[in-house]
Amino acid sequence: MPSDLSPIDKAKFVAAKRATDYVENGMKVGLGTGSTAAWLVKCLGEMVREEGLKITGVPTSSRTAALAREVGIEITSLDEARWLDLTIDGADEYDANLNLIKGGGGALLQEKIVATSSDRMVVIADIGKQVETLGAFPLPVEVIPFGWQTTKALIEETLVGMDVMGRTTTLRLNGDTPFMTDEGNYILDMHLNRIANSRQLSLVINQIPGIVENGLFIDICDAVVIGYGDGRVEVRDINEGTVETDKIDFLDNDNLFSDLSD
Structure with missing residues (x-):
């Protein structure tokens, strides 16, 4: 070895x-x-x-x-x-x-x-x-490129009503350009620190237009x-x-x- x-x-x-x-x-x-x-x-x-x-x-x-x-x-x-x-x-x-x-x-x-x-x-x-509680690792969400900044704003607005410790969302980059998934989408990373109710968050986040899926596996x-x-x-x-x-x-x-x- x-x-x-x-x-x-x-x-x-x-x-x-x-x-x-x-x-x-x-x-x-x-x-x-x-x-x-x-x-x-x-x-x-x-x-x-x-x-x-x-x-x-x-x-x-x-x-x-x-x-x-x-x-x-x-x-x-x-x-x-x-x-x-x-x-x-x-x-x-x-x-x-x-x-x-x-x-x-x-x-x-x-x-x-x-x-x-x-x-x-x-x-x-x-x-x-x-x-003990999910959220220290940034929660990724896959979003379509069209209107991604609006999607980001909607996410941050939604997080105001959720039991999380952080509400910052950042676009994932690959060098100086947005990271692109195999499906041609972007990734937004949600810096939440702690998620009190991961099941509720997953359901609510997926209702936002522009979001394809989130990284919570419940x-x-x-x-x-x-x-x-x-x-x-x-x-x-x-x-x-x-x-x-x-x-x-x-x-x-x-x-x-x-x-x-x-």
């Missing part, structure tokens, strides 16, 4: 590796977007090449699609797959009820569509993503696999009400670390 691998990257890897236990031959699997999900795609690619695993992946972004092809995973569109057995994805925050904030990578719309088109959603994350996640820098893994299943612990051996998986750039 490379000596310069950070504890955070180790935690992401062991969470991803443990989550592959949910994947079985013949499954149609939603593949998330982001640095933690990239570890998962790498792990699944190794299983395809070395163990003969046969799955069909449905990527949640063009980045994930490119990585899946690179490691040898057969992919298809959600329209072709229609319904999925499982989606595995990362999260920017999760609370005790496994409600999430997602969208730090800008793929929240495809991620939410794919996750809600699956029998089961499993989140992989390091322990640093766990919070009652969608079934289990979270939490990785630690020392190789420990904790699996919390919200439906079964169970908590399991495990430990992943890094030494058998050194080849995964050599070329993972995400």
